[in-house]
Structures are given as C-alpha cells and as structure tokens.
Amino acid sequence: MQNNEHSNAHPVRKFFQEKGYYIVLFLCICAVGISGYLFVSNAITEKNSAAEQTLSVATSATVPSGTVTGSTPRPAKTDSVNPETPQQTVKEEPPVSASADADAKIQAAAAQVRVWPLSGEKMNGYSADHLSYNATTQDWRTHEGVDLACVNGAPVRAACAGTVTAVYDDDYFGSTVVISHADGYTTQYSNLAAMPTVSAGSVVEAGDIIGSVGSTAMLEIADEPHLHFAVSCNGESIDPDHFID
Numbered sequence: 001m002q003n004n005e006h007s008n009a010h011p012v013r014k015f016f017q018e019k020g021y022y023i024v025l026f027l028c029i030c031a032v033g034i035s036g037y038l039f040v041s042n043a044i045t046e047k048n049s050a051a052e053q054t055l056s057v058a059t060s061a062t063v064p065s066g067t068v069t070g071s072t073p074r075p076a077k078t079d080s081v082n083p084e085t086p087q088q089t090v091k092e093e094p095p096v097s098a099s100a101d102a103d104a105k106i107q108a109a110a111a112q113v114r115v116w117p118l119s120g121e122k123m124n125g126y127s128a129d130h131l132s133y134n135a136t137t138q139d140w141r142t143h144e145g146v147d148l149a150c151v152n153g154a155p156v157r158a159a160c161a162g163t164v165t166a167v168y169d170d171d172y173f174g175s176t177v178v179i180s181h182a183d184g185y186t187t188q189y190s191n192l193a194a195m196p197t198v199s200a201g202s203v204v205e206a207g208d209i210i211g212s213v214g215s216t217a218m219l220e221i222a223d224e225p226h227l228h229f230a231v232s233c234n235g236e237s238i239d240p241d242h243f244i245d
Contacts, residue, residue: 111161111182113206114244116229117189118157118213120150123226126239136222144237145188145230152193152225154213157206159187159229159244164202164210169194173228174216179204183233185243190228191217 124132124147131140162181170176173190177198180186193214204210213227220228231243 114160115157115206116148116244117159118148118150118154118227120148120154120226123147123149123223126241128237128239134219136218136220145190145228146240147220147223147226147228149224149226150213152213152215154225154227155209156189156192156211156213156227158204158208158210159206159231160185161205162187162203164198164200164204167196167199169216172217172219174218175211175214177210179210186232187243188228188230188232190230191215191220191226 124143126146127143130142132143133139134141134143156177158179160179160181162179162185164177165180165186166176166178168176170190175192175194175196176188176190177192177196178186178188189210191214192211194216196211198204198210213225215221215225217228220226229240231238231240233243
C-alpha cells in the first residue's frame with residue numbers, strides 16, 4: 001500500500017523537478033504582466049480623473065458681473081489722464097510790468113490831448129444856431145465851424161490823436177481832411193492846399209502835420225487866408241471851442 005502511494009508521488013515530484021524552472025518563470029512573467037497591467041490601468045484612471053476634474057472646473061466657472069462674455073475685461077478706472085482727451089488749461093496772464101503800465105497810461109493820456117490846428121486868430125466864429133454874414137455869397141447863413149486866420153502855406157496839425165477817414169476836394173470848402181477820434185468825435189480841416197500830407201487810413205497823434213493852408217474853399221474865397229476847422233460828435237455839429245477846451 002505504501003509502495004503504491006510512493007510510486008504515485010514519484011511522477012509528480014519528477015514533473016516539478018523537470019518543469020519547476022519553467023513554472024516559476026511563467027509565474028514570474030504572469031506576475032510582472034499583472035503588475036504592469038495594474039500600473040498602466042491605474043495611471044489611465046488617474047489621468048482621466050484629472051481631465052474630468054479640469055473640465056468640470058472650466059465648465060462651472062461663472063462670468064463676473066459687469067463683464068461681457070467674449071470681450072476683453074475692462075480695466076478698472078484710474079485717476080490717470082487720457083492723453084487723447086484734450087485738457088483745458090488755464091492760461092495765466094503775464095504780470096504787467098511797471099514800465100508797460102506807465103506806457104499804457106502815457107498813451108491813454110496822449111489820446112486825450114487836444115490842440116488847435118494852428119495858432120491864428122479866430123476870424124469867423126461858430127454859428128450853427130444863428131446866422132452870420134458871408135462875404136463871398138454876401139448873405140446871411142449858418143457857419144458850422146471856425147475860421148482861423150493865417151498865411152497861405154501855414155502848416156495844419158491834427159487837433160487830437162485819431163485815424164484819417166477821408167481826404168477829398170469839397171465843392172464848397174475845397175481840399176479837406178477828416179479825422180476820427182475816440183468817443184465819437186470827428187474833426188474836419190478845410191481850405192487846405194492841394195495834396196495834403198496824409199491819406200485815408202493814416203494814424204496821427206495830436207500835433208502831427210496833416211497839410212498846409214491854401215485857398216481852395218470857393219464858399220469863403222473872399223475871406224483872407226484861413227483854415228476852416230469844424231468838429232462833430234456822433235454826427236452832430238458842436239462848437240470847436242468846446243472840443244479843445
């Protein structure tokens with residue numbers, strides 16, 4: 001009985017002795033294969049899990065309030081100045097120097113200086129509101145000016161600073177110069193010699209020579225050489241004495 005059991009065990013032992021190496025090798029290969037499979041499977045599982053987690057975060061993100069989807073977020077407002085926006089600058093007036101202020105006062109004073117056009121005596125006075133005798137026409141009529149006696153060729157000067165507005169030959173008062181002044185005043189110089197020394201647009205100061213006395217006034221040709229000088233204010237004739245004084 002014991003011999004039969006021993007004989008049955010002998011082929012199994014012999015089989016393991018002959019094939020044991022290959023069996024161990026096979027088991028090792030299987031173990032390595034199973035380990036590799038498990039490792040790769042685990043790696044793939046972790047990768048998929050990470051991808052799902054990333055996708056979940058991206059799709060669950062919310063758009064901040066005030067931001068338009070698909071557009072670039074606007075930067076926060078700052079106190080910086082936009083270079084493209086023109087800025088209003090306040091120009092400071094340069095301080096007026098003492099010399100400039102003094103010059104301005106001198107010019108203002110000069111503009112108010114008034115002188116008689118020449119120093120001759122008054123032949124015929126102002127008579128706009130009553131009649132006076134005219135030796136040339138030998139009748140009585142108004143005389144809106146004053147006649148200042150002098151010699152032919154005597155220089156005639158501007159009575160006040162202003163601008164020459166007209167130079168012309170008048171049918172009655174001959175060669176005439178008209179000067180416009182401040183405050184609406186106008187002065188007229190008639191019975192001048194031909195070709196006065198100024199022209200329309202000339203700027204003159206009080207005392208500047210504008211021409212010379214002639215004998216061109218046909219309405220006063222019978223009188224001695226003189227300058228016919230008239231003044232008006234805002235178009236109304238006034239006595240030259242009131243303008244000069």
